[in-house]
Amino acid sequence: MTPDEFRKSGHALIDMIADYRTNVEKMPVRSQSEVGDLLNWLPDTPPASGEDAGVLLDEIASQVIPAMTHWQHPSFFAYFPANADLSSVLGDLASSGFGQLGLNWQSSPPLTEFEQRMCDWIRQLLGLSGQWHGVIQDTASTSTLVALLCAREKATDFGQIRNGLSDSAELVVYSSSQGHSSITKAALLAGFGKNQLRACAVNADHSVDLDDLRRQIVDDIANNRKPCAIVGCTGTTATTAMDNIDGLADLAQEYDCWLHVDGAMAGSAMILPEMRHLWRGVERADSVVLNPHKWLGVVFDCSIYYVRDEQHLIRVMSTNPSYLQTAADGEAPNYRDWGIPLGRRFRAMKLWWLLRCEGADQLQNRLRRDIENARWLEQQIDAHPDWHLVAPVALQTLCVVHRPSSVPEPELDDYTQAWCESINASGEAMLTPAVVADRWIVRISIGVIATERRHVEQLWQTMQAHTS
Ligand SMILES: Cc1ncc(COP(=O)(O)O)c(C=O)c1O
Incomplete structure (x- = not known):
């Protein structure tokens, strides 16, 4: 062309x-x-x-x-939002159109320096201290894999790099039973066996039960296994449950474990100072991931991985073939040493467009709007005798069941899936059925850029029209 x-x-x-x-x-x-x-x-x-x-x-x-399936539709309430703000779409086009590829600083100075600056802008917006260093990865799944590779090397004093998987046989990774499937996948890819993964029990609010976590750690130590990493969740996928990060940091410190915080979705909420209590203790973690490609509005893919000790990350990840060495090495970061792929896209360009065109104020206003819309729907549900919330509404996701007297208890799961499918098939709105505490529920995730209060009001009408 x-x-x-x-x-x-x-x-x-x-x-x-x-x-x-x-x-x-x-x-x-x-x-x-x-x-x-x-x-x-x-x-x-x-x-x-x-x-x-x-x-x-x-x-x-x-x-x-x-x-x-229209992810940018104002009545899309499924999964989590994958907002593609049009400003970031232009950034994506610019990044592709100029055909930039990052291998080292020299291969694309703008790619490297924008990434440095954009990760730091987002750090400031999140209220994280200056001890954090960020890098853009494709997804949270990759970020969590990198975190567990770093955890493994820290626990074995770089034993795996020297001797292969044999050195990590005794190491154990802990998360909650509500942790995202990417944690299991990352652990398996990082060489932990299924027997080395612990899914801890959760409290009534679906956050990890710290007592159960401690019990499992103590049991593992008694059986000559070594606690290696704890993955805490700021906003689980099913219910946006918030693990007690401070409590996890205490345990990580006591048992010398890596603490990784998965804030894939809810991390973006930390641009709101009033929400930062939800991850209190995060400064004590070793690594944090959030996905600006979810609620914040950067078109997929853009996941930021923050670490406190970037030298450790580089030691785990770096390779240094002669053909990639340049005079600028040591002066500017080589992001190929901060993750898995060698070649990198110019993803920071998407972030730059979003942040420059929208500004922090507008992003904060939009997230606050979504949280208020969720509060409004929560109030309607609370006021109705047949509708129930099965989890606290921490941010913008509601987990609901409709339990009318006409539906016998044993038929409730089938009924829940049927009314959810009825709405989804109608095309009026899209919701996600999910299992929470062994029962089918329906997740309503509010947060698409185009979703205004009137769409949430319409959803409430639709929910009532599709239930008996
Ligand atoms: C809490 C949580 N962690 C991780 C992920 C995985 O995200 P990604 O698709 O960026 O790998 C998700 C996806 O929804 C998530 O909700």
Whole structure:
């Protein structure tokens, strides 16, 4: 494609995206597509000759957009939001359009220096002290894997790097039974066996039970195992439960464990000073992850991993082949030594666009709006005899059940899944069914950029219309 062809089709694509965002509210939220629809539509074999990009744009309009689940729809209340603020979309385009690749400082000085500065801007917005050093990873899953690799090396005094997995056989990783599946995956990838993972019990508010955690640590030590890492959660996926990070830090200190805080979703809430009590003690952690690609609004992917001891991280992660060495080594960070991949995208450009175009005030106002909308829905549910919350509403996620007298207790799980599916199939809104404390519940996650109070009011009507 020539630059002139790019200019022509690019303008048309931007128009299409702007129209899509303007009109997305009119579309059914969940995809109406059947499995295989697009696979059958796409030709079996690759094209032999090129076509005009205008044809592709037509096909996006006729085939792709109708098949999408609309994450930016104001009535999308499923999972957690994956907000793609249009400012960051332009940042993404800029990052791709200039075709930058980070291997070392020299390969793209702007990539490195924007990343340094953007991680520090976000650190300041979160109210974290200057002891933290950030790096952008693709996802929280990768960040947690890096954390556990660092924990393993700290616990073995770099024994795994020297001797392979044999040195980590006795090490144990602890998290709550409500911890994200990425913790288990990260632990397995980092060489911990399933027998070396502990899922601790939780309290009534679904935060980790510190007594159970201590019991398990003591038991492991009695059996000649070595506690290695504790993963605490600021905002679990099912209920946004908040682990007591200060209490976890006490245990981590007492038993010489790495403390990693998974704030993938709720970490963004810490741009609000009034929410920072939810991760009190975070300064005592060894590493923290949050995903600006969730609530904050940076288009996927953008996860920031903060560490206190960046030299330890570099020691675990660095490789230094001759062909990547430059005169600037030692003067500027080589972010390839702060994570797993060698090549890096210019993700900081997306953050820069979001922060420059929106400003901290607007981001804070939006998150406060979402929290107030969640409070409003919480009040409606509290005031209704048949609707119940099964977890505290820490931020913007509500976990609800509808329990009318007409539905016998043994049928409640089927009933819950049925009304949730009825709403999702209707396209009016999208919610997530989930199991909490062995019962099916429905998660309502408020926080899409386009979601105003009227959409939450409409959701409340929809919930009542789809239940008996
Ligand atoms: C608490 C928590 N941790 C980790 C993750 C994984 O995030 P990612 O997709 O960035 O790996 C999620 C995803 O929703 C999450 O909710």
